[in-house]
Each structure stands twice: as structure tokens, then as C-alpha cells.
Amino acid sequence: MFNLASLSQPVMASNLALLQLPSFRTKFHANGIKPTTSSSVYAPKLNGTSRCSAITCCSSLDGREPDSEDNGIKNVERLLEEKKRAELSAQIASGAFTVEQSSPMSLLRNGLSKLGVPREFLNFISQLGDAGGEHPKIPQARGELEAARSQAFFLPLYELYLTYGGIFRLIFGPKSFLIVSDPSIAKHILRDNSKAYSKGILAEILDFVMGKGLIPADGEIWRVRRRAIVPALHQKYVAAMISLFGQATDRLCNKLDAAASDGEDVEMESLFSRLTLDIIGKAVFNYDFDSLSNDTGIVDAVYTVLREAEDRSVAPIPFWEIPIWKDISPRQKKVRAALKLVNDTLDDLISICKRMVEQEELQFCEEYMNEQDPSILHFLLASGDDVSSKQLRDDLMTMLIAGHETSAAVLTWTFYLLSKEPSVMSKLQNEVDSVLGDRFPTIDDMKKLKYTSRVINESLRLYPQPPVLIRRSLEDDVLGKYPIKRGEDIFISIWNLHRCPNRWVDAEKFDPERWPLDGPNPTETNQNFSYLPFGGGPRKCVGDMFASFENMVAVAMLVRQFNFQMALGAPPVEMTTGATIHTTEGLKMTVTRRTKPPIIPTLETTVLEVDGSSAVEKKSPTMMSSLSVSEVE
Numbered sequence: 179m180f181n182l183a184s185l186s187q188p189v190m191a192s193n194l195a196l197l198q199l200p201s202f203r204t205k206f207h208a209n210g211i212k213p214t215t216s217s218s219v220y221a222p223k224l225n226g227t228s229r230c231s232a233i234t235c236c237s238s239l240d241g242r243e244p245d246s247e248d249n250g251i252k253n254v255e256r257l258l259e260e261k262k263r264a265e266l267s268a269q270i271a272s273g274a275f276t277v278e279q280s281s282p283m284s285l286l287r288n289g290l291s292k293l294g295v296p297r298e299f300l301n302f303i304s305q306l307g308d309a310g311g312e313h314p315k316i317p318q319a320r321g322e323l324e325a326a327r328s329q330a331f332f333l334p335l336y337e338l339y340l341t342y343g344g345i346f347r348l349i350f351g352p353k354s355f356l357i358v359s360d361p362s363i364a365k366h367i368l369r370d371n372s373k374a375y376s377k378g379i380l381a382e383i384l385d386f387v388m389g390k391g392l393i394p395a396d397g398e399i400w401r402v403r404r405r406a407i408v409p410a411l412h413q414k415y416v417a418a419m420i421s422l423f424g425q426a427t428d429r430l431c432n433k434l435d436a437a438a439s440d441g442e443d444v445e446m447e448s449l450f451s452r453l454t455l456d457i458i459g460k461a462v463f464n465y466d467f468d469s470l471s472n473d474t475g476i477v478d479a480v481y482t483v484l485r486e487a488e489d490r491s492v493a494p495i496p497f498w499e500i501p502i503w504k505d506i507s508p509r510q511k512k513v514r515a516a517l518k519l520v521n522d523t524l525d526d527l528i529s530i531c532k533r534m535v536e537q538e539e540l541q542f543c544e545e546y547m548n549e550q551d552p553s554i555l556h557f558l559l560a561s562g563d564d565v566s567s568k569q570l571r572d573d574l575m576t577m578l579i580a581g582h583e584t585s586a587a588v589l590t591w592t593f594y595l596l597s598k599e600p601s602v603m604s605k606l607q608n609e610v611d612s613v614l615g616d617r618f619p620t621i622d623d624m625k626k627l628k629y630t631s632r633v634i635n636e637s638l639r640l641y642p643q644p645p646v647l648i649r650r651s652l653e654d655d656v657l658g659k660y661p662i663k664r665g666e667d668i669f670i671s672i673w674n675l676h677r678c679p680n681r682w683v684d685a686e687k688f689d690p691e692r693w694p695l696d697g698p699n700p701t702e703t704n705q706n707f708s709y710l711p712f713g714g715g716p717r718k719c720v721g722d723m724f725a726s727f728e729n730m731v732a733v734a735m736l737v738r739q740f741n742f743q744m745a746l747g748a749p750p751v752e753m754t755t756g757a758t759i760h761t762t763e764g765l766k767m768t769v770t771r772r773t774k775p776p777i778i779p780t781l782e783t784t785v786l787e788v789d790g791s792s793a794v795e796k797k798s799p800t801m802m803s804s805l806s807v808s809e810v811e
């Protein structure tokens with residue numbers, strides 16, 4: 179998803195880019211609220227304070243606790259992290275950000291209070307203010323954000339949320355944003371009054387790459403395209419994708435196997451990115467990028483376009499808009515060439531697919547699927563959808579990006595979390611061994627791999643992709659008790675919702691078991707909008723089931739075959755934001771083949787049972803062949 183990419187746009191890039199800056203050095207009056215310091219055991223370190231060493235091999239421990247050295251390192255990490263967060267909280271408490279509740283009545287009240295006017299009279303003044311129809315004011319945080327670019331912007335938003343609550347206004351120079359971290363307000367914006375909100379700056383920044391694709395589109399275009407695309411991801415299609423997920427993951431397994439043989443460490447984040455690119459290319463328009471094996475021009479072009487979209491989101495000025503410069507800049511030339519190559523490739527694929535559809539005899543029906551080419555593109559063309567090639571291209575590009583970056587990020591952070599929690603890894607491997615054995619996963623396994631899906635649910639809670647959703651109000655509205663005007667830019671912080679200390683027990687702990695195995699799959703509906711891994715309301719992700727199964731297949735096949743641990747001397751795992759949460763320097767891991775306990779075949783031995791006069795032959799399973807044989811003997 180490219181929600182975060184919209185943090186800049188031509189007119190406001192310079193202000194918005196400040197959001198990316200790591201430490202808020204400004205004025206903030208804490209308004210009587212105590213600063214909160216919370217430790218983030220599972221959030222990677224801030225500002226390079228983390229260590230640079232190996233983390234004990236997750237599964238080689240077989241579920242045992244890590245040794246004391248590892249615990250020691252964890253403690254140091256935790257202390258450093260707590261220190262950082264305490265510093266930020268102290269800045270907030272010291273008034274480093276400004277909260278101004280400056281209605282005339284409140285100013286009068288504050289002034290009189292300084293003059294020592296009795297409290298009864300002050301209360302009377304306040305009541306007058308309320309009776310005069312003054313609306314409650316949204317708490318405001320104002321600041322020049324000044325800091326280095328190394329911290330993901332949603333981290334300070336979390337600290338501010340702990341201080342100011344579920345909705346507050348963040349002001350930078352002329353620009354302001356509403357930061358929403360309250361489930362009921364999120365529900366109102368995303369579901370109950372969704373028509374009153376658009377994608378705002380998101381659509382503006384993504385225009386060059388997604389045009390009017392489903393993610394940035396609003397209004398009638400969105401309605402028409404959503405109605406056309408959702409049916410393409412029907413159950414039969416998703417079930418057919420399971421074998422595609424398996425084959426692609428198998429290619430990754432082969433690559434890891436070679437690395438394990440050579441004793442080479444691997445950078446998992448980029449491998450996950452390639453895995454999900456290969457999958458989404460086939461799934462959406464039947465194109466085999468084969469990026470795990472090759473670095474062809476088209477793969478390079480796709481990454482050039484993706485990185486450009488992300489870079490624009492953090493640019494201090496909208497450099498891509500500067501006259502003359504935009505035409506002569508080598509980088510912009512490269513982006514234009516890459517975009518042209520991707521667009522031309524998509525146009526070719528659309529033409530090829532059109533010809534296939536014209537020649538086929540298959541009748542279009544509800545769960546239509548061409549076995550040779552089950553792609554979404556094929557479905558859309560076969561449906562007779564009357565759509566321009568440009569719109570189709572925008573939709574394909576949108577799904578390519580939406581389905582690629584998100585899943586890659588989910589896998590990256592899942593493996594990061596697993597490397598920190600050997601007991602979870604061990605339990606996961608046990609489940610996978612018993613459900614899958616050595617075969618490829620099937621659609622039926624998706625129901626059985628319950629713990630695997632809980633691991634992913636929990637990974638998505640701690641590292642939501644994207645961490646923030648973006649909206650703009652199209653009309654005046656009321657959020658909670660606060661009236662807001664048309665044209666407000668709003669960030670719904672999923673990161674904050676998912677880590678709210680009042681909502682979640684041990685909010686920062688990676689604990690898949692918080693989701694009961696026999697309970698329903700957690701969704702925004704059954705968690706009442708405090709858990710939003712795929713958004714909610716009419717604009718909820720169309721690929722949620724696809725993505726969930728894709729992640730389950732990849733996780734299951736990888737942990738079945740390998741153990742993963744952070745590589746010795748690996749760079750610290752820190753977060754940065756692009757479209758999703760990236761690591762700053764990759765996820766460097768040592769991968770070793772698992773030495774599974776020997777599989778002991780179940781032999782059937784013949785036991786003679788005497789039943790009255792006749793001897794009855796019965797088959798009885800035994801645990802171990804050798805034992806059985808000796809017992810029988």
C-alpha cells in the first residue's frame with residue numbers, strides 16, 4: 179500500500195517531509211497529562227542504538243529459552259530503547275510541542291487563574307464558555323520537527339498519542355493533520371461515514387504510477403472499478419493460487435538451501451520482495467518476473483518506479499515538479515524510462531490476453547477461471563468489462579504494488595519476530611511438521627495451520643502494513659465530540675491502534691496466543707476496529723484472503739525446511755517508512771537446514787488374536803518398527 183508515500187505532495191512536500199524526521203524538538207504543553215514511557219521490546223531500536231550481533235538461533239533451541247547472554251543483550255536493547263522513548267516523552271512533557279487550547283474563555287480563565295481568582299469563579303467562567311456554544315477543541319500539538327531522517331514518523335506519533343489521546347491535531351507551519359488512534363473514530367471514518375472521506379494527498383502523490391487505480395481512486399471511478407475487480411478474487415481463484423504460492427516459495431527454498439550449503443548469510447527482506455513480486459506478477463497478469471533467479475530489465479524497472487514513489491513521499495521539496503530540472507535530471511529520466519517499460523509491458527500483456535480471451539470457448543460465469551491463465555487480468559477481460567486500456571493498466575499497476583510491498587513486509591517482520599522468540603518458532607515448526615509433512619500446502623491446509631495464521635495475525639498487529647491510513651474530509655463532520663471542517667487531512671494510525679496499552683495486554687509483546695486457536699480469525703469487525711490489518715469498511719483490502727494464504731504458505735514452507743537466526747554482525751534492524759515499514763539496512767540472517775527428528779515409519783504388523791475357536795487376523799499400528807518387530811518376536 180502506498181499510504182505513507184503520500185506524505186508529500188507538490189504543494190506541501192517541504193512541510194510533510196518533516197514528519198519523517200526522527201526527534202520532535204519543539205514545544206508541547208502536556209496539558210496536565212503525565213508523559214508515558216513504555217518499553218517496546220518488539221519494536222526495533224531507535225536511532226541506531228541497537229546492537230550488532232547474532233541472536234541465538236531460534237529453532238535450534240527447540241523451544242527452550244535463550245541463554246543468559248542473549249537475555250543480557252535483550253535487556254540492554256530494552257534499556258536503550260526505553261531511554262530513547264523516555265527522552266521523547268520528556269520532550270513532550272517539557273512543552274517541546276505546543277498544545278494550545280486557546281479559546282477566548284479558556285484564555286480568560288487561565289489569565290484569571292494566574293491572578294489567584296477563586297476556583298468557583300473560574301468554574302463559572304468555564305461554564306459560561308460551554309453555554310455559549312463553544313465546541314470542544316481538538317488537542318493540538320504544534321512544532322517544528324527537527325531531527326535526522328532515521329526514525330519512522332509513526333513512532334513519535336505513538337508517543338504523542340499516549341499523551342494526547344485518540345485524536346489530536348499536529349501542526350507544522352501552515353499545514354495541519356488530524357491524527358486518529360481511536361477505534362470508534364476510525365470506524366466512523368472508514369465505515370460509517372466513509373462517503374464523506376477521500377484518499378486526499380495519497381491520490382495526488384500516487385497519480386504518476388497508479389493513475390486512477392483502485393487504491394487512489396475516489397467517487398464513481400472507484401465504485402465502478404471495485405465492482406469489477408472484487409469478483410475476480412473469488413474463492414476458486416484464491417484456492418488455485420495456493421499452488422502458485424508453493425512453487426514460488428519452493429524456488430526461494432532452493433536459493434536458501436544453496437546459501438545454507440555455502441555458509442552464506444542472506445538478506446531476507448530483498449528475497450521476500452522478490453518472492454512476492456514473482457507471485458503477484460503471475461497472479462495479476464500472468465507474467466513471470468522470475469526475479470528470484472534473474473535481474474532482468476523489467477524487474478529493475480519495477481523497482482525503479484516503486485522506489486521513486488517512496489522517495490517522493492519523503493522528499494523535502496517536490497523535485498519532480500521543478501521546471502527544466504524534471505526534464506534533464508538523470509534520475510527523473512531513468513524513472514520515465516522505467517515507467518515506460520513497465521507500461522509497455524503491461525500493454526503487451528493486455529493485448530496477448532485479449533487475443534487469448536477472443537479465442538477461448540469457455541463461457542464466462544461467476545467463478546470463471548481459465549486454468550492456463552487464472553490471472554485477474556484474464557478474468558477482467560473475459561468478463562467483457564468495458565474499460566479503457568489505461569484504466570486497466572492503472573488497476574494492474576495498483577494491484578502489483580498493493581500486493582507486492584505489503585506481503586514482502588509482512589514476511590520480513592514475521593521472520594524478524596520469530597528470530598526473537600524461539601518458543602514461538604518451535605511451536606510453529608511443530609504445527610507445520612504435523613500438518614504438512616513433506617508435501618506442498620493445499621487449500622485444505624489453510625484451515626489446519628491455525629497457529630501459523632495466528633503468528634501472522636500477531637505479526638500484522640505489531641507491524642501493520644501500512645502503519646497509517648490516509649484520508650481527507652470531503653464535508654464537515656464530527657469526530658468523537660469534535661466538529662471538523664471539510665478539507666482536513668487525516669492520518670489513522672493503525673500502529674497506535676494495534677499497540678494501545680489499554681486495549682492489549684502486554685501490547686508490545688509478540689504473543690500469537692493472544693488469539694485463541696479455536697476462536698474466529700481476528701478481523702476489524704470482530705475486534706471492533708481496534709485491529710485493522712486490512713483496513714475496514716467499503717475500502718477494505720480486496721486481497722486479504724489472497725495475502726493471508728500467501729503468507730501462510732511462505733512461512734510454513736520456509737520454517738519447515740530451515741532455521742533462521744540473525745546473522746553475526748548483522749546491521750541493527752531499524753524501521754523506516756516507505757509504502758510499508760521497511761528495515762533501514764535489511765534483515766540479514768543465517769539460514770541453516772533443519773535437522774528434523776528422524777521420521778519413524780509406522781509399520782503395520784500382524785497380530786493374531788484368538789477369539790473363541792477361530793483365529794482372527796487384526797492389523798495393529800505400532801510406534802517403531804524395531805520395537806514392534808522385537809515385541810512380535
Ligand code: HEM
Nearest residue numbers: 392393580581584585643647711712713717719720721725
Ligand atoms: C499482507 C498483505 C496485504 C496487506 C497488509 C494489505 C493491506 C491493505 C489495507 C490496510 C488496505 C486499506 C487501505 C485504505 O483503506 O486506505 C488495502 C487496500 C487494498 N489492497 Fe491490500 N493488503 C495486502 C495485500 C493485497 C493484495 C495481495 C492485493 C491484490 C491482489 C491487495 C489489493 C488491495 C487493493 C486493490 C486495495 C484498495 C481497495 C479499495 O480502495 O477499494 N492487497 N490493503
